[in-house]
Amino acid sequence: MTVTMLMFCPTCANVLVVEEGQNCYRFACNTCPYVQNISQKMSSRKYPKLKEVDDVLGGAAAWENVDSTEETCPKCEHNRAYFMQIQTRSADEPMTTFYKCCNPECAHRWRE
Incomplete structure (x- = not known):
């Protein structure tokens, strides 16, 4: 190279x-x-020295008091996931829903 x-x-x-x-x-x-x-x-x-990246979702503490819903995990097929909604775009756009699998062995995260 x-x-x-x-x-x-x-x-x-x-x-x-x-x-x-x-x-x-x-x-x-x-x-x-x-x-x-x-x-x-x-x-x-x-x-180059890389900048430290802020966790825009608030880190692990952000998932402590969230609700769960019936949502299938795309990784392990578990039928329940924690969720939170955050306004990531302009105010006239819909909120983005972030999910975290309720299966503690998986804990896969995705968004919709």
Whole structure:
């Protein structure tokens, strides 16, 4: 797998392109006359720090005092599920119903 790395011009901060020179490849700027020969393999890895995701349903505590209804779980076919309704879109749209299987061994979650 080949991953492309972006290099930036130290003069004008534009992205450098790789072009074929006389005897080697080189980085070149399309905006200014900056050129740098590539004499060795260049590689580095930088993994972005991911943001922490908020549980929009309120986490495990949100399911503590909810009602249950007759709804078949699509995973284990249990015939009962907890449910809650949340307005996830604009006010003129219907509410979204979230379900959690009442079978403690399954606890599958889905929405409708």
